[in-house]
Structure formats: structure tokens, C-alpha cells
Amino acid sequence: MKITIITLFPEMFKGPFDHSIVKRAIQKDAIQIKFINIRDFGIGKHKLVDDKPFGGGAGMILRVDVLEKAIEKAKDKKIKKGKEKVFLLGPHGKVFNSKMAKKLDVLAHLILLCGHYEGVDERIKKMVDGEISIGDFILTGGEIPAMLITDAVVRLQKGVIREGAAMTESFFPYLEYPQYTQPRKHKNMSVPAILLSGNHKEIEKWKKEKALAITKKLRPDLIFESHSDEKRPKVIEKDPEN
């Protein structure tokens, strides 16, 4: 999979992408990450990328003509139609979650467009496949959302983490069961005896039960969402939102 990030600040990505799983995924060629600098498409000798909002208001808006050229540059003509998608990062978008990460994971080319300053000219929304938000708050730019989405999607790529491991983590579909390591006893807290029993069948059963119980307690909405009416475990029958 290829991910192209369109940004005014490609150097911001150096730390997060140069460590741990994302770094290893790049080294293994499980993922290719490219950057397009919006400044390269700026207007005139000063390479202007933004201007004041029409109608007044604070801050500067990234120009639609500049962003359009950056998107065109990012697109890869070799990729089949439907396998390449462009998403604007912005607070008006659909809120990112693991389901969305799974949908993005099947693309051959994911293009993420980072806004900055006061935002982007509204007309750019007609030139992208959608808008993704990472939550109900305002960040300075789309760079941190792009890092976050890249990290979540890269983990799902084949060969990046241990086979099947991503699918047992939280939100696939429940919260994960509690985990323990050494020491076996810390102060007055012991590791549950079942995990030390060596009985793998019982351990698996315990993990499933714990995951369900924790999800029921902390995030009943996940149980409601992940099953049709007939298949929903008896622990939750009503939409917790209603």
C-alpha cells in the first residue's frame, strides 16, 4: 500500500515515522509513504499558498487552485480506479475509528490532504473523496491526524504485525481483555491464576469472557454496533444511546 501525505510541513513527520512499527513497515516495504509539499505549488516568486477569507474573518485560507495542483501531483495513474482515494483532514469530516481504518486498509493508494492555518477553501471538498475528522476538537493542522490515521492503517497491513494480532486488539470488535506480565505478584495484586495455568482452552475462554464483560461495562455501544439483533450477546439488547 502507498500513502501520500499532502502537507505544508513534511518535516513534522520525521519523528513519528522514524520509529517502531511504522519504520519497520517502511523498511520491509509493506508500506510506502510519500510526501507532497503544498509550497511547491505556491503562486509567484513567494510561492503563496493562502489568502485572506472573503467576507472577512480571522486567519488565512489555503487556496483551492494550489491544493488542486498538489492533489493532481499526488495521484498515481498506474493505480486502478476505486483503489486510490483522497481524503481531506478536517473537523467537518466523519470521525475516524477502527472500522474506517479497515476500509482504508484495502486501498492501494491513500492520499491524505492536511489543512493548516484557518483551514481550506471550501471548493476543494468537491475534488476529494471525503473528509475525515479525528474528533470534536480543533488542531493546528492536519499533520497530527495524518500521522494518527497512517499509524492505524499501517498496523492492519499484512506482514506488519504478527499474523492475526491486529484483529484481537480493542475495537475488533470489543475492547481487549486485561493483560499481565512479570512480576506475578506486585504489592497485594496478583496475576489471575487462570493465566498461569497452562490450560490454553480455558485461557482463551477467560479472555473472551473478560473482553465481553469489559466492553459491556465501558463501551456497551460497541456490542450493540457489532451484531445484528439475532446474534447480539444477551448482555446487551438495547441501544445504549437510547
Ligand SMILES: C[S@@+](CC[C@H](N)C(=O)[O-])C[C@H]1O[C@@H](n2cnc3c(N)ncnc32)[C@H](O)[C@@H]1O
Ligand atoms: C485550525 S484548523 C481549521 C479549523 C476551521 N477553521 C474550523 O473551525 O472548522 C486547521 C486544519 O487543521 C486540521 N484539523 C483541525 N482539527 C481537526 C480534526 N479534529 N480532525 C482532522 N483535522 C483537523 C484540518 O486540516 C484544518 O484544515
